[in-house]
Amino acid sequence: MKYALSFLAVIALVLIAWLGSQIPGMPYIFGVAFPYLAIAVFLGGFVYRVVQWAKSPVPFSIQTTCGQAKSLDFIKHNKLEAPHTTAQVVARMALEILTFRSLFRNTHAEMHQGPKITYESSKWLWIFALIFHYSFLLIILRHMRLFLNPVPFWVQWLETLDALFQVGAPTWYMSDVGILIGVGFLFARRLTNVKVRYISLLNDYFPLVLIFTIAITGILMRYFLRTDIDIVNIKQLTVGLAALHPTIGSDIGAIFFIHLFLVCALLVYFPYSKLMHMGGVFMSPTRNMKNNSREVRHLNPWNPRIxxxxxxxxxxxxxxxxxxxxxxxxxxxxxxxxxx
Amino acid sequence: MSVPKLEQLSKSVAQGPSLATGAVPTQDWMDIPAVFKSGNYAYPAKKDKVEYLNSQKGLYFPNAREWSPEDDDWKLPEDWKNIILNGLKERLDKFRSLKIFMDCCVRCGACADKCHFFLGTGDPKNMPVLRAELLRSVYRNDFTLGGKILGKMAGGREMTVGVLKEWFMYSYQCTECRRCSVFCPYGIDTAEITMMLRELLHLVGVGINWILEPASNSNRTGNHMGLQPHTFKDNVEFLVDDVENLTGVRPNISFNRKGAEILFITPSADVFAEPGLYTAMGYMILFEAIGLDYTWSTYASEGGNFGLFTNNETMKKLNAKMYAEAERLGVKYIIGGECGHMWRVLHQYMDTMNGPADFLEVPVSPITGTKFQNAASTKMVHITEFTADLIKHGKLKLDKSRNSHVKATFHDSCNTSRAMGLLDEPRYVLDHVVDNWVEMPENTIREQTFCCGSGTGLNTDEIMELRMRSGYPRANAVQYVRDKFDVNTLACVCAIDRATLTSLNNYWTPEVTVCGLTELVGNAIVQENEGENRAVLDEGLRTMV
Incomplete structure (x- = not known):
């Protein structure tokens, strides 16, 4: 039900963009007005949310220590899991943000007769989450070719790297395959893992379907519907958008507007959804506090006098x-x- | 209220139709109401205890009354809903963690099977993610744009009496052990969510007696057990007699002594009941062996702090006695005994709430000269840090053979492991006081340790079945080492553990006894002047003489 609704919502968005962009005069709305609006909402919303979080203080130093604390000289300190200095916190956070350290720990508990519980390492979620997030990042970075003229060298490097296997013509990007596999796994897991299915909300399915559709429309444009779009006009539009004097040529192609509109929808949806975990992961006190609360006094701005x-x-x-x-x-x- | 037979519960845990065993609930969780029946809830707080707490400066415990969770009408104040929502708003503004934890969860489900309550009961609402959703759904509905516009479609839910009852049920089926937070990719700490739920419930007079009575006792008499000064002293002196009878050496002790170098504070349970008593005897033997200049206090006679399970204000008020007493007695610093949640408060809250303790000195061991830099500001040293340092410097004469009756394993308590990182100090001590000890399986120790199932004030008898279920993951790991290595002793550094693991083991693994680490230290210590008065102690301090 919840996932069906997500599909319906995304289909509706596709139809709006497809039909809407065919109406004379509307390409400007879809190609210029909506993207600007979406970027504004995204940036404004993202900043607003982070500021809202930051406005609340961190009254206590509540870390989750996942290893031996720094204590006596002869007790080996685990610097990454119970960081004691700012540098160690940065290292812990880097490991968390860049390699999803905590998910790597994941286990699967199973009940057996007896009773008996077994715990097995379970790294699927970790692997596919990594594939998904890094593919997405790579795709976003590759898209910088559309906004910057001349195309920076690092974008070309990334493209070469991403197309390393030289499969097909035009060459398939690993990140395009990766994002589909990643989203596909996350979606399938939501449906088939009983526990995860039970806790899933519309808010969980919708972004997956939306991102999947964005990826599909992008892939269609690059690999299958190349003749339906005019890449020169698109580049002119996107570079114009970035330079703040957009011009929109004719015959850009409906599929492009669908792709762009869905991206706009994602940008607008982002700050008001769980996707804000992108910002939140940096600010989670259990991970970004030092485990030195007995050595250095942490201050609570609202400490009541009791x-x-x-x-x-x-x-x-x-x-x-x-x-x-x-x-x-x-x-x-x-x-x-x-x-x- | 009676606990089911072992076979029956064993079957139910492993095969009962539950989400933990793979059965799929047919109803959406929002549509399943919390139903209270005898045995599945802890008794509500007695009216006079709530009134007493409410009369104390700085504390707020309104709506004292007689009530029962089984009644339809919980006699909530008329504007209870506003109180709750305003209380939530206030807490969102006070705790960044709460806001982040409300907003960032992606429901990946990594936490789902990490909770001992979920594993033992199979109740979907005991998955940490759903426990948080109980609050998050209300947060979404009233505090987020999406929820305000889309309501239920966006996972929002109106605050109703039914929701409040559900909060009561599940915030008291969480021991704030924080195991889930180790696995969460955003470090979401369910303990903080449970704490908020409990704080909010207290605003409308919903709390349990097993927490509020010890809290009020602790405020008045100085300890949870309600021991008055002379009784506290008597209890400790009984133990001194016992130590003398057993070992032939009578430890010197003192109470409320000004000018002592060190104030020693431990959970009052250690001087109140077995098996904590043996740990307390261990402390005294240890301090006697090194000639420590220390004093007990009757005023600050509680290491534990049930305020942690109540609200921030109560925690602060109860904790404040430690520094107040240290200052009054003029000691240099404080040594704290073995306790889990006590050390969570000391390590993560104390200095912030009641510091700075500039009337104390940076702790230095008077025996080894080691400066405890990690406690430089709080000025409180953990007994195992202190002991490990003594052992390292060869200041204790230890005879491991005196623990030859022991084949031990070590239980990390939730708080010392996940809120302090005190993992290897107790292991170092254990290495030096017993010949033989083994670890439980790796997914059940250190930062992944399982709770005893009865922490955060849930160690009350009326919910014994729940406790045996939630403690099962721990018990299962104990069974494993018992069967494989003939382990007969479960050592720990927590007073609640000593009491609750004893019940747990009696039920699941009756062959395994529970002891405090310092009991084993006490067993092994060779006193300089023990002479021939020492009895033959086949079972250490537990030997009947």
Whole structure:
């Protein structure tokens, strides 16, 4: 149901772009107005969300230590899993962000008769998440060729690298295959893993379907529908967009507008969705705090003034017992005390 | 309330139709209401305990009343919904972690089978991700654009009494052990979410007695057990007698002594009941062996802090006694005994909440001269750090053969491992006090350790079946080393563990006893002046003389 709705929503977006862009005058809306709007919403929204997070303080230093802390000289410190300095935190974060360290740890627990539980390493999610994210990154970087004139050398390097296997003509990019495989796995996993299926929301299926469709339309343009589009006009438009004086030629091709409109939809959707994990992963306190909270005092800006139940109050209540038991007191018993 | 027979529960855990065993629930989780029946909830807090706490400066515990989770009407305040939503808003503004954890989850499900409550009960809402969704759905509905526009379609959900009841059920089926947060790609810490849920529930007078009674005891008498000063002293002195009878050496102790070099604070459970008592005896034997100038305190006679399981204010108020007492007595620094959640508070909250402790000195071991730089600001040293350092410098005379009756394994408590990184110090100590010990399987130790199943104030008898289920992953690992290596002792550095693992082992692995690490240290120590008065201790400090 939830995944079907995601397909419907994306089909609707495709139809809007396909039909809409055929109406005279509308290519400008789809080719210029929407992209600018989408970029504005994306940048504005992304910054807004990060600022909103940053506005809340980190009142305590709550790390999740995943290894031995720095303590005595003869106890070997695990610098990456229980970082003690800023450099070690940076290394831990880099490992997390660039290699998905925590997912790498993933295990699969299984119940057996007895009862007995077994834990097996389970790296599928880690592998396919890596394939997906790095393919996506590579694709975005490759697209810089469309916005920059002349094409920078590093984009050409990336293209050469991405097309290393020289399969087909035009040569297939690994990242194009990678993103389809990655998204395909993530989607299939959501449907077939009972636990994940049970927790999945429309919010989880929709971005996958959207990204999948963006990739498909892109692949169609590059490999299969080359004659339906005019790459010169497209480049003119995209470079114009980047230079802030866009011009739009005729006959760009509907498939291009569909692709572009879906990208716009993704950009607009991004800041208001779970896709913000891209920003959040940098700011998660359990990973980016130092494990030195006993060595260096962490400050809480809203630390309330709360005093303990005072020793004086405690002694007042129990003084007699304390004196009887020979426990030292601050104030001796009064010389005379009313018998009660 | 009675616990099912072992065979019955074994079958249910392994084969019962649950999400953990592969059965698929037919209803969406939002459509399944929480149903309370005897045995699946901890008793609500007694009216007088809530009133007492509410009367204390800096604390807020409204709506004290008699009520039962089984009643339809929980006697919530009239504007309970506003209180909850405003409380949530306030906390979103106070804790960046909460905001990030609400926004970033992608529901990848990596956490799903990492939770001992989920593995033991198979209840989908015990998957950490769903536990968080209980709150996140309300957050989406009232605090995000998507939720405000799309409502349920975007995973939003109106705050209702049903949702509140669900919060109560599942925030008290989480022990804040943080195992899930090790596996989460964004480090989402379910403990913080559970803490927020519990804080919010207290705003409308929903809490459990097993937490609030110890918290109020601790505020008034200085310890969870409610031991008054003279009783506390009596209890410790009993142990001194026992140590003397067993070892022939009477440890010197003192209470509330000004001018002592060190203040020693441990969970009061250690001087209250077995098997913690033996650990307490171990502390005294250890300190006697090195001639430590230390004092106990009756005012700060609790290391644990049930405020951690309640709200930030209560945690701070209870914790503040440690520094207050250290300052009053004029000690140089504090040594803390074996306890899990106590050390989470000391390591991650204490200095921030109640520091700076500039009236104390950077801890230096008076025996070895080692400066504990890692505790330079908090000025609190963990007993195993202290002991490991003594051993390293050869300051303890240890006879491992005195632990020859022990074949041990080591249980990392959640808090010391995942909130401190105290992993190898206890292992180093263990290496030097027993001949023979083995590790449990690697997915169940160190940062991946499994909770005893009864932490965060859930060690109450009325939910024993739940505890036996949630403790099962730990018990299963113990069974493994018992069967494979004949392990007969489960050592740990946590007072709650000592109590709860004992119940757990009695049920699942009755051949395995539970002990504190310092009990094993105490067994192994050779006192200089022990002479011929030492009894033959076949079972260490547990020997009946």
């Amino acid at each position: 005093l303990p139940h005072s020793y004086a109050g405690y002694e007042d209540e129990f003084r007699e017992f304390m004196v009887d038991a020979g426990i030292p007191v601050e104030k001796e018993l009064p010389p005379q005390k009313d018998e009660e």
